[in-house]
Amino acid sequence: MPHKTFFWFILPTGLAMILFIGLPIVSSFFQSLHIETEQILMEVENCDPFGCKTNVRVDVEATEKLRQENPLGRFNGFGTYTDRNHLAFDEIGEAWNTSSSMSEFKDIVLNLPFYKALLFTLTFCFAVTPPVIILGFIVALSVNTLSKIIKGFIVFGTILPMIVTPLIGSLVLFWMIDSQGIIGASIQILFDDPNLSLKASSNLTWITLIIYGIWHNTPFAFVVFYAALQTVPQDPIEAAYIDGASRYQRVRYIVIPHLYPVATFIMLICLMDNFRVFEPIIGFSAEGVAQSLSWMIYQDLRNENKMLFGSAGATSMLTIIGIAFLLTPVLIRTWKEFRTER
Amino acid sequence: MDTKLNKYSKRLIIFNGIFILFWLTISIFPFLWTLWGSFKVKADFFSRAEWTYALTGFNTLIETGATTTVKAYVESWFEGEFWRASLNTMIVTVSVVSISLFLGTLGAYALSRSTYKYTFYILIAALIFRAMPHITLVSGYLFPFFQLNIWGILPTTIIVLVAINQPFTLWLLYSFFKTVPKELDESALIDGCSYFQAFRYIIMPVMWPGVVTAGLFSMMLAYNDFTVTALLLNQQNYTMVPKINAFLGTIEHGGNYMWAVSSVVSATAPLFMIIWFFQRQLISGLTAGAVKG
Numbered sequence: 001m002p003h004k005t006f007f008w009f010i011l012p013t014g015l016a017m018i019l020f021i022g023l024p025i026v027s028s029f030f031q032s033l034h035i036e037t038e039q040i041l042m043e044v045e046n047c048d049p050f051g052c053k054t055n056v057r058v059d060v061e062a063t064e065k066l067r068q069e070n071p072l073g074r075f076n077g078f079g080t081y082t083d084r085n086h087l088a089f090d091e092i093g094e095a096w097n098t099s100s101s102m103s104e105f106k107d108i109v110l111n112l113p114f115y116k117a118l119l120f121t122l123t124f125c126f127a128v129t130p131p132v133i134i135l136g137f138i139v140a141l142s143v144n145t146l147s148k149i150i151k152g153f154i155v156f157g158t159i160l161p162m163i164v165t166p167l168i169g170s171l172v173l174f175w176m177i178d179s180q181g182i183i184g185a186s187i188q189i190l191f192d193d194p195n196l197s198l199k200a201s202s203n204l205t206w207i208t209l210i211i212y213g214i215w216h217n218t219p220f221a222f223v224v225f226y227a228a229l230q231t232v233p234q235d236p237i238e239a240a241y242i243d244g245a246s247r248y249q250r251v252r253y254i255v256i257p258h259l260y261p262v263a264t265f266i267m268l269i270c271l272m273d274n275f276r277v278f279e280p281i282i283g284f285s286a287e288g289v290a291q292s293l294s295w296m297i298y299q300d301l302r303n304e305n306k307m308l309f310g311s312a313g314a315t316s317m318l319t320i321i322g323i324a325f326l327l328t329p330v331l332i333r334t335w336k337e338f339r340t341e342r
Numbered sequence: 343m344d345t346k347l348n349k350y351s352k353r354l355i356i357f358n359g360i361f362i363l364f365w366l367t368i369s370i371f372p373f374l375w376t377l378w379g380s381f382k383v384k385a386d387f388f389s390r391a392e393w394t395y396a397l398t399g400f401n402t403l404i405e406t407g408a409t410t411t412v413k414a415y416v417e418s419w420f421e422g423e424f425w426r427a428s429l430n431t432m433i434v435t436v437s438v439v440s441i442s443l444f445l446g447t448l449g450a451y452a453l454s455r456s457t458y459k460y461t462f463y464i465l466i467a468a469l470i471f472r473a474m475p476h477i478t479l480v481s482g483y484l485f486p487f488f489q490l491n492i493w494g495i496l497p498t499t500i501i502v503l504v505a506i507n508q509p510f511t512l513w514l515l516y517s518f519f520k521t522v523p524k525e526l527d528e529s530a531l532i533d534g535c536s537y538f539q540a541f542r543y544i545i546m547p548v549m550w551p552g553v554v555t556a557g558l559f560s561m562m563l564a565y566n567d568f569t570v571t572a573l574l575l576n577q578q579n580y581t582m583v584p585k586i587n588a589f590l591g592t593i594e595h596g597g598n599y600m601w602a603v604s605s606v607v608s609a610t611a612p613l614f615m616i617i618w619f620f621q622r623q624l625i626s627g628l629t630a631g632a633v634k635g
Contacts, residue, residue, distance in 0.1 A: 009452030020505030024482025165566035180388035276475035316478035
């Protein structure tokens with residue numbers, strides 16, 4: 001295809017991607033270098049019969065004027081990145097100097113907003129992915145043995161948790177697990193503890209979120225494994241059968257090695273998707289004890305009157321750096337695939 | 343031979359059956375429970391005293407005079423203006439699907455037919471774009487959109503969702519067009535068609551299976567989106583998912599919580615029906631990139 005024709009074919013989609021994916025990233029970076037204008041203070045002398053006092057007050061007019069002139073705020077360089085809400089270099093340095101033991105230092109660092117969110121995000125990613133792969137594989141194996149007639153319905157039932165948006169999925173579960181919902185109330189009766197609830201401890205909330213993550217992601221692993229199972233060559237399996245291999249041995253030594261590449265694919269996609277975890281936190285109303293990086297950005301942008309563009313931009317950039325680490329293996333894999341194709 | 347290979351022992355069949363039932367309970371029951379509970383009043387669905395109230399509708403009977411009630415539905419659709427949200431969702435979904443398929447088929451066709459090296463870089467760029475968390479993009483949109491005064495309206499959101507959707511659509515359709523034999527449109531080119539004519543008259547009639555799959559994914563993205571719609575739309579233009587979140591935020595009187603429950607059912611039911619019909623395409627799309635691996 002000549003360059004010119006190619007250009008016209010790709011132009012609309014390319015333009016859409018550059019304008020609404022490429023530029024926003026640049027814009028986000030640009031925002032992260034700025035910080036909201038400070039309020040201009042002025043001194044006002046208040047006199048009453050008991051004497052005169054000088055008060056400091058916000059000069060609304062001047063502040064508004066400055067905001068109008070400079071809506072993005074003033075230039076701050078990488079100041080936002082190192083402030084308390086992000087990488088917090090000063091706070092970490094201080095904690096390093098003052099804390100007497102390693103665990104104390106760890107406590108201080110992990111209570112800083114950014115590191116707290118990072119810890120949750122990573123814990124969520126790495127706690128959800130392995131069970132998803134194992135459970136997805138088992139479900140795929142067992143659905144594969146069913147007869148054709150009921151397969152369609154069972155596959156449909158299995159993929160439901162994946163189809164609904166995370167917010168709705170987490171709400172549906174939350175309403176059951178809530179202390180007044182069916183499961184929550186039953187657990188309370190079972191343990192005879194009326195105060196036992198999801199919100200009681202941060203550990204419980206984290207576990208609930210992770211269970212939700214497994215529930216939501218397993219169908220994806222199932223679908224991919226299920227399709228891959230259809231491509232497993234039958235000849236080696238028959239040969240193994242003739243040689244007297246048991247069913248378990250056939251799965252362990254023929255099917256599983258065949259599915260390794262698929263499993264890595266699922267793992268990478270799962271890690272990448274879960275790195276953006278955010279909606280379940282809202283669905284489970286778990287903001288108090290579990291914050292993720294995406295949630296921090298959402299929080300900065302949510303308040304319509306006072307959006308913290310600088311802070312949101314900085315967190316976005318740091319999130320993208322995190323994604324880049326997870327993305328590299330995927331890119332290398334795609335690269336190799338293309339090389340072999342050509 | 344084959345029959346012996348696939349013959350399962352009785353124990354395995356039983357064990358397997360139990361496992362499948364267990365798994366289906368986990369994946370389906372929460373939805374059925376919500377569906378059931380949406381016809382009750384709040385005191386039953388969230389009953390601290392006795393969970394069987396949710397089954398028998400004890401408080402529903404006292405409050406409304408029957409064991410089931412559609413009160414939450416009627417109120418959320420009219421008083422809560424959920425009808426407006428579902429109308430918005432319909433507009434957004436239909437527009438996003440049609441525009442992104444239009445852009446995606448053109449682009450993916452070109453990518454699959456060009457032999458130059460830059461196609462590879464475009465696909466890699468699309469892969470990187472696909473990995474970007476939506477919320478980081480939104481943080482980049484808000485400021486310029488406020489300055490340009492295009493924040494809060496549906497067209498902006500539609501274009502943003504189309505763009506966010508492009509990388510995946512491109513990849514999906516690219517791998518689909520790769521399976522359409524090159525000879526088909528090459529012969530048309532030899533006969534004197536332009537590339538666009540070859541696309542229009544030769545490729546378009548055979549591309550529908552791939553397009554249905556890609557359309558399904560675009561639909562799910564647009565229908566399900568929360569991040570973009572919650573932050574880029576104003577309250578009037580909310581689609582269903584941010585609207586449900588808004589119902590949750592205002593728990594002034596007990597009724598609103600049931601509004602959210604009934605709205606969740608209203609929002610998921612059409613989606614499940616569509617997926618029921620297009621299940622096969624959905625699965626083929628999910629596995630397109632993976633199985634070759």
